[in-house]
Amino acid sequence: QQQVKQSPQSLIVQKGGIPIINCAYENTAFDYFPWYQQFPGKGPALLIAIRPDVSEKKEGRFTISFNKSAKQFSLHIMDSQPGDSATYFCAAGNAGGTSYGKLTFGQGTILTVHP
Amino acid sequence: KAGVTQTPRYLIKTRGQQVTLSCSPISGHRSVSWYQQTPGQGLQFLFEYFSETQRNKGNFPGRFSGRQFSNSRSEMNVSTLELGDSALYLCASSRDRGRGDTQYFGPGTRLTVL
Numbered sequence: 255q256q257q258v259k260q261s262p263q264s265l266i267v268q269k270g271g272i273p274i275i276n277c278a279y280e281n282t283a284f285d286y287f288p289w290y291q292q293f294p295g296k297g298p299a300l301l302i303a304i305r306p307d308v309s310e311k312k313e314g315r316f317t318i319s320f321n322k323s324a325k326q327f328s329l330h331i332m333d334s335q336p337g338d339s340a341t342y343f344c345a346a347g348n349a350g351g352t353s354y355g356k357l358t359f360g361q362g363t364i365l366t367v368h369p
Numbered sequence: 370k371a372g373v374t375q376t377p378r379y380l381i382k383t384r385g386q387q388v389t390l391s392c393s394p395i396s397g398h399r400s401v402s403w404y405q406q407t408p409g410q411g412l413q414f415l416f417e418y419f420s421e422t423q424r425n426k427g428n429f430p431g432r433f434s435g436r437q438f439s440n441s442r443s444e445m446n447v448s449t450l451e452l453g454d455s456a457l458y459l460c461a462s463s464r465d466r467g468r469g470d471t472q473y474f475g476p477g478t479r480l481t482v483l
Binding site (some may be wrong): 290 | 425444473476
């Protein structure tokens with residue numbers, strides 16, 4: 255029940271395309287859903303995060319869509335660039351409960367954006 | 370403001386040895402979490418410390434332990450190393466646990482067990 259399932263494992267798009275990465279969770283106690291971006295040799299960096307009280311959040315070219323009833327959320331990258339090539343992780347946490355500090359991560363998606 | 374720093378960046382140990390990794394959080398951050406990252410298991414939560422107290426622990430054997438000092442710096446220790454402990458160990462800090470604050474990750478310590 256603690257799992258977060260992420261798909262696809264890898265994704266290749268052309269510059270300007272809109273890659274979409276999907277995640278699903280089971281634990282209804284999760285109430286904080288961040289996305290992280292990781293480049294080789296670096297630690298993950300927060301891209302954008304959402305709470306279940308909103309269905310969509312945009313920050314720059316990154317958009318999270320959230321479907322509470324389906325327990326699914328996804329990341330869309332608009333006008334993707336070669337510099338967006340990285341590994342993307344979705345995560346889930348319980349910000350208000352005793353499990354804060356523990357993020358449960360998806361398995362990651364390796365995104366490649368061709369010029 | 371300086372980011373999360375982790376030392377050392379790389380370590381090579383042999384089976385049976387023990388290792389201590391260090392993490393200095395962002396100034397003003399009081400919560401420190403540790404994660405293990407491997408190709409097979411992904412990012413897995415080890416433990417979280419807040420005000421020198423372990424508040425949460427993941428599903429790892431007792432060989433994995435940690436502590437936090439009064440200045441919020443944290444260390445984790447792995448005793449009796451096994452080949453499967455080879456991984457990138459990531460530390461993340463946040464300002465105040467319990468409010469959904471962003472976790473900021475360090476670059477990690479790459480541990481290789483031979």
